[in-house]
Amino acid sequence: MSTNRQMILNFFMNSTGFHETAWRLPSAEPEGVTSLSLYKKMALIAEQAKFHTVFLADAYELGENVKHQALNRLEPYTLLSALAGVTERIGLVATVSTSYTEPYHTARLFASLDHLSGGRAGWNIVTTGIGKTHLNFGREQNYEHTERYQRALEFVQLATKLWDSWEDDALLFDKARGLYADVEHIHAVRHRSDIFAVEGPLNLPRPPQGYPVLAQAGSSEDGKELAARIGELIYTAQQTLADAQAFYADVKSRVEKYGRNPNEVKIVPGFSVIVGATESEAKEKEAELRESIIPELGLHRLSKRLKVDLFSYPLDGPVPELPDPATINENRSRFELMKNMIESEKLTIRQLIERVSGGNGHRTFAGTAEKVADELESWFTGGACDGFVIRPQALPSGLEDFARLVVPELQRRGLFHTEYRGTTLRENLGLARPNNQFSAQSQQRKGVQLA
Template sequence: MPAASPRRLHLNAFLMNAGHHDAAWRHPRTQPGRVTDIGYFQHLARTAERGKLDSVFFADGLALAGKVRHNALGGLEPLTLLSALATATERIGLIATVSTTFNEPFHTARKFASLDHISGGRAGWNIVTSATVDEARNFGRDEHLEHGLRYDRAREFVEVATELWDSWEDDAITLDVDSGVYADTGKVHPIEHRGTHFRVRGPLNVPRAPQGHPLLVQAGSSEDGREFAARYAEAVFTAQQTLADAQAFYKDLKSRLARYGRAEDDVRILPGICPVIGSTEAEARALEQELTDLQVPEYGLAQLSGMLGTDLTGLPLDGPLPALPDERDINGNKSRFTLVAELARRDGLTLRELIARLGGGRGHRVFAGTPEQVADQLQEWFTQGAADGFNVMPPYLPGGLEDFVDHVVPILQDRGLFRTEYTGRTLREHYGLPRPANRFAAGRGGAA
């Protein structure tokens, strides 16, 4: 038998306006005036592509989250942005967040199928249920849907979207000019979905996309989120602070796959890391401190209040966290609530210290060091059963991404841990995942 290909890690660049640190916009190395400038984002995407990264990712919310008085918030709608980036790049994958709570499956399936065609098979969907009451109030609701109900809706939403992507078989378009037949209508299928949350006749009005389905990504780590990921996700963006916690999450999620008829290699798990890079460790720590010194406590306190479901306004910054609710009483992001609460308790942090610790990654791991030290951290988690790759979150942009691509990626390549060239053209090929069979063709015994 031929030798198995060496396992290689996967790298996604999670891009956010001026950078992930909440004070990045105040730092002289950033360009906060360009958060609606497509040229700025084209440069970032091309930089990630130069580093042979698997993908770039843009998160999204449906409300103006946080205090815009103190941070560069808001910006471009991500699917629109990715369509523009698709024409400015050739290989890099393009992933966007779209909520299943405040959208409809037909619209969403149509938009992602279009992006996949425009990009030649590089689209990915980060599936979220939305987490805040502010989003609900932009869509005619006084309160947010209950957490479990949001996931019930999400499951049906994804089922409908995947049916719609399959509603055109791959060879449905015949282009028979002589007979006047453009498409074989026996291979274009209404889906006739009637469920609890949706009634959708179909078919989709976009032919089947190059990847069949876009890459399905998920980022929630609650119990509901883990079950959803085990059933549907092909890549998981997650947040852990320690190697042990990451190993436990990795083992738990992979162990859930078999009940859905899936293998462990069907899902890629990518913890987030915010790397603060310097040519020396002292330089990296100095940059980290510069960013901390630029934080606005009022902004950090408001963000922390949202994460913990507790109003912290007016509490002494050098005092401890107050008593917190139980996770079961949180109707927002349950897993992030637990991560932040445990971080504060484990390390005995004051509010001021917790705000500083969360400034770079909002609960994702922040690591300051040299390129070699960053590479060492990634290698350890990758080889010790904690990750299949990483969701790289530059603390400031564009320099934080440029430093990672120019100084960390070559080390990973020299160690044989990361590709030196793209070997495929689609996002699924980058992640080493198969193209889904078309359920209608498969049901007839036809080709995928």
Template sequence: MSTQSQTMHLNLFLYNMGHHEASWRHPDSHSDQLMNFSYYRQLVQKAEKAKMDSIFLADRTSTSPNAVENGSLISYEPTTLLAALAAVTERIGLIGTVSTSFNEPFNVAGRFSSLDFLSNGRVGWNIITSGTASEAQNFNLDGIPDHSNRYKKAKEFLEVTMKLWDSWEDDAILADKENGIFADKQKVHEIHHKGEFFKVRGPLNLPRSPQKRPVLVQAGSSEDGKEFSTQYADAIFTAQPTFEDARAFYQDVKGRIAKNGRDPNQVKILPGISFIIGNTEEEAKEREEELAKFLNFSHSLIQLSNRMGMNLTSVTLDKPLPALPNTEEIQGHQSRTQLINKLAQSENLTVKQLLLRLGGGRGHFIISGTPARIADELEFWFLNKAADGFNIMPQVMERDLELFVDFVIPELQRRRLFRTEYKGYTLRDHFGLPFPKNHFITN
């Protein structure tokens, strides 16, 4: 396994036509290719050629007629698309989102173990709890469970899943044809888990995968989310709109990781950065303003309502955001709601101004400029301990990814801030992570 490098990690957040809400309307987008596999294959192979650590697929398990009319785009189920992408790539990591609120540990353990085998050890699981009533109502529920209980369930869900991944010891398979013994049954374990939320016998019907278990990724920045991620995650995706916010989050989370008895260097913090690139600052600004003209504010209010877990579709655009409940009363996405509310208040934004800010990055850091300026910003965050790397979020996917790969990454490589070649084959290799021990083996 490769040793941990002193260079940054770069993950491509692969999101439909791009991370700007109106990207699908832009002339450089080809929305007719949205369900065409070749579109995703081309993007991921481009990221792999640039030696990026991984790609990441989000997931949302609900939509509505109003949302799809105004541009809430359809998307593949992540693990299905990752299986196809595993067959057309060799080195880049493949991270997919699956919710602990609407699945069972046995299914998820088998799905990601299968993907890890198919990809020769390149898979990661982005663990979410989901946060909207509309999602819950697609899974035999009237509403979303409260925030703390979702994380309580997620913790047990993950613990069961890890037991299942460990249920085969590494040398369990004998393949002894002469004596007719395929596996040593003493090294295949029923887990007999009985908890508050799950009752699972085990074992998994797959041996331990190439990475022993997939890389674990988490994106919650609430108190519950940080407590969960600092106990379990190998990488943390986070939305931080400023360098100051990102550095404070970084220091807080790294401290919590150490208090939990883990090595802070082995948990990668990757803030999102949403960007538009131009040959000049003026060109980049023009492209940013052009995208803003395609925004549909009715749709943007629907998106804002979904992110904050409350109905804001009738608010007045030219007035400030209405007063929100206290954090502990929010049962949806607490950290994102706090972030958006802080942004609106600190800059005294009207709802329309807020929607324009959120349209390009949903609360993530947004920058437009030349490749050198983008590289300067990434370098500053990285060297000043606000990030171990970045979740790269092109606002217009094809156009801005190509510019990032062709101009920003070479500049980072020139500064010796990013790899020029892969040093390993697994996602653990790329992140400099050890292989986890099997908890059934005590010595």
């Protein structure tokens, strides 16, 4: 174990936890979904424990499971803006889809959040290809897979131009001469393509971090390519150490292919965790969550995801044969992961529901702090990751357990920092502040003028 290399821990936050019926536990606060106080409490616990980030998923439709499943969140960007005012050091990572937003608005929102938080913003870049989201935005269909990723790449590249449209020295604040900004150092972006036309410049100075940290979560071929080109914090679902090692090596080599430094890309698999003070307490908590399961909810969700009507098969019989992954347009990599898991573990439908209720395809684990730390250590030192996205199966209790029991154990082993390294999220993650593409051009221009 190197004492220099320490793991990145992200707290994946929602209202009641990542086991899909954890809201039924006595300790859950399902009413808290709309209340700042619940999220504020959790953000402060996570910051006290030195988590690098609070990380929020998102969706632009209600979905169909609200009869039996708690709503997960408020709009993440609002929530993280509110939390920016009551936290000081923890990173704030919001998911925003490139499929249904405008580059000018999205670049501006993240610039604002980065300014407000003193350089703690992160953008989890996703594409939206599932469900009925398109119907909330006047489209007949969701974007097709390849088109989604083309749009995503161009969207992010355009956003970086907007963030760079103010050079770092553009602001003058010269009261005596009446010069607020040096307009020679503020640039139109003049982006024009078949997808986007944006003139710019942005109406805000460059964010403190240059760009917000760019997180990304696609694990498909297109997703890995996007990660390799623009991702800095890569969230992924991996069930086994071997799969995680392969993914890690794959993405890092793609990063090198694009001329980027592999150390500037941090890979963080999800880890859906239950922590007990003792092994038996952990098993009790696991059993309590298993008992909360509503089979109808699992059957409904899995039938949609696996494209098979599981309601017509016996709950304690085997999972029926699944379609060819090539036919799946919606989150294909997660489909493949589940198909592999079902086949290698020969799961019954009930067992499958129990497996995915707690992790939604992410790795699940229940144990003492020591056992949890062992697991995290073996992946971290085994070339499988640079850290984790911690998904407590029950919230807020599971975060409290992780912060109180697991974090000190990781710190004792030298695997996790005991204090934030810097003030910005980039500093805390060990990511460089990006150069400004317009400043480089200005330098060149000056060079030409001098020559």
